[in-house]
Amino acid sequence: MATKTQQQSDVTHQYLRVKKSFPNVWCAGCGIGVVMGSIIRAIDSVGYSKDEVVLVSGIGCSSRLPVYCDFNTLHTTHGRALAFATGVKLAKPSLKVLVVTGDGDGLAIGGNHFIHACRRNIDITTVLINNQIYGMTGGQCSPTTPHNAYATTAPYGNNEKGFDPTVLAKAAGASYVARGTVYHAQQLDKLISGGLEKKGFAMIEAISNCHTYYGRLNKEGDAVAMLEWMKKHAIPARAAQGMSPEKLQDKFLTGVLWDVDMPEYCQEYQKLIDSFKKKE
């Protein structure tokens, strides 16, 4: 009998463009591959067909993800994935639109589109892979690089504070906000499928490792060491409710952090279109 891991791999392999796009660009041990597996398994679990799924990304390591997947895939310009995705979704609301972005792509150059996609509450599921650094260009600091952490453009320590994309998404008006890690891959599957089933804007932050740059520059070790760090520092949101602030210091919350039902942008627009049809 196949093990659960084998079964999961079998599912993932059905959705890969094995012939054309491999080998991938990611470093050995990179967490982005884990997120790709989670996205695929989440799509499979909610039963969407390959034809109705559109996977949109911007520029960066995380944004190379769609090319490997056998969906309708759209690799756009730096930071603009959500804006492209908005056009796809609004022009054809029957499509299931996912955006894959990173901390630099989604929160720096794409920060404006990020908050406005949340505000519109358009039915797009966004997976923001946060490795706290620009990997593709070689280790520059990003909007989530912690204060005093090192990057090639912060050789004396980061003078800026990093921000929390989950708090930003909630404040900006998203319906569903969650955080997982690439260590907790099975939980990540569920968090993404929860986002897919949500009618409205869903943002799932996936904490990932860039051992090549972030780990090396900040002496956090290799991929395994960084995964262990995630294991030790992730606290399920529910468990955190009964914990003291001292215990939660240096920790981050995982799980579904925000989940509400609000009117969705495309559905509301369709009501407007229908109202004109009735008049005729």
Add this chain to the structure above:
Amino acid sequence: MSTATTTARRLMQGNEACVQGALYAGCRYFGGYPITPSTEIAEGMARLLPRYGGHFIQMEDEIGSIASVIGASLAGAKSMTATSGPGFSLMQENIGYAYIAEVPCVIIDVQRGGPSTGLPTKVAQADTMQARYGTHGDYYAIAVAPASVRECFEQTVKAFNYAERFRTPVIVLTDEVIGHMREMITIPEPGELEVIERARPDVPHEWYKHYEITPTLVSMTAAMGEGYRFHTTGLTHDQEGFPTARPDEIKQKLDKLKFKIMRFADELVQLDTEMMDDAGVCVFAYGIAARAARQAVHIARDKRIRAGLIRPITIWPFPDEQLREQLAHVRRVLVVELNQGQLVHEIERVAPKTCKVVSMTRYDGEIINPVEIYKRILEVK
């Protein structure tokens, strides 16, 4: 749909005529951002698109506007945006994306004075070269320039036709005066003007190549969600759309972008001429400047000066061959532009040695008037 348009003769702004032309052409998606002097186009689309079953969205900026337009086009909708100078600049990176990813869409640039914020409420024709070379890299552009309200309608329809036929972004270059002035216009009946749809794939899903090299170099276009599952990227790609670093495939891609348009340049050229048969001196102008130039030429003819007018409606591709022909028997060509001299360099490039090229410019936010041009004709003739 009968509620939205009327076929009666109507007094209409150029910007409104662009809206009506877009709807006539089948535009069903508009993503935009307010900017003077183009805003009436967004407002008109916001009002009318839902009545046609289409979608309007006001995006957070111009970068997002053109991005959403490209996304909507990939999903199968005829899509457009409208903007002016600063917004046109912001859009340039994603317009480049539309060139390389070969996504049909229409961008209307209602020109105002620049650079930067410049003259938001005043006229200019200073984006002439931006419409050709605005984004980085090698590519070939199509841009049309209406000179009346009626032409705003017709050229918007044409812009969609070119976009869909050649699978490329097309620029409609109007200006503050053309956009805001009102003229009488009769909206054509459905079927009166040609409306072109993008070529749809007629092959099994597994045979489909989103960038297949065809005899015309224009590939079939599937929409997302139809089972073809293609990849779209701004990276230089092969015929299937996957990134490539192979020199032969890179060259093939850039040649495709060039020749799918330039092989058909003759079909794209729209050149309006008046009284050129015996002209010794002629005025070359487009858009609002051509309106004044036309009047000046008529004044000159009244004074028995053999003047003529050349008015390009298609600015890009530039009508090289047609101009060489027109200028072969002309001694002087006066190039009138509301900028510091942009198209004049193109004329200098194509004009025969027997024809002297004289530049006449105005860039103080005012339109040029016929008498100014007439006086200059007298000086150079």
